[in-house]
Amino acid sequence: MTPVADSSETYRGVVYPWQCDHMGHMNVMWYVGKFDEATWVFFDRIGLTREFLAAQARGMAAVDQRITYRRELRAGDVVAVDTTLLEVRDKALRFVHRMKLAGSGEVAALTMLTAVHLDTERRKATTLPVDIRSRAEASVGALDLPWDAAR
Secondary structure (H helix, E strand, O other), rough: EEEOOOOEEEEEEOOOOHHOOOOOOOHHHHHHHHHHHHEEEEHHHHOHHHHHHOOOOEEEEEEEEEEEOOOOOOOOEEEEEEEEEEEEEOEEEEEEEEEEEOOOOOOOEEEEEEEEEOOOOOOOOOOOOOHHHHHHHHHEOEOOOHHHOOO
C-alpha cells in the first residue's frame, strides 16, 4: 500500500484500557470512533467546518464504509491516522484513513469511506460548494487498497 500523493495526519491519540475488549485488544467500536474523529478534522481542513455546516443547514453522511484490520492494538499504544482523499464528486467525497502505530508507522487498520453532502432541511444530497470542492480537488491522491485486488 504505497501512497501516490501526500496524506495528512488527522488524528493522534492513545489506546486506553477501557477501549479494550476481554481479549485485551482495542474493540472495533473504538477503531471506528478514532476514524470518525479523523473524518471531522479532514472535513474541517477542506472547509466543511462546524460553522459552515450550521450556517448553511448542511451536513455530511457516510453512505459506505469498508474496514480492514491489520494489527491488534493494546492499551498504551499511541496511534496516528492519516487521511488521503481519493475522489471528489459533485455531491460526495471518497477518502481513506490509515491508522498506524505512531512510533513504527506500522498500519493497524484502514478504512475507506464515501460521504455525501446533505441539505439538512430538505434531507437530500446537495452539491458541494465550489470553494470547498476546489480545495478538496487540490488534495486528491491515490493509494493501493486491499479492496482493489478483489475487483
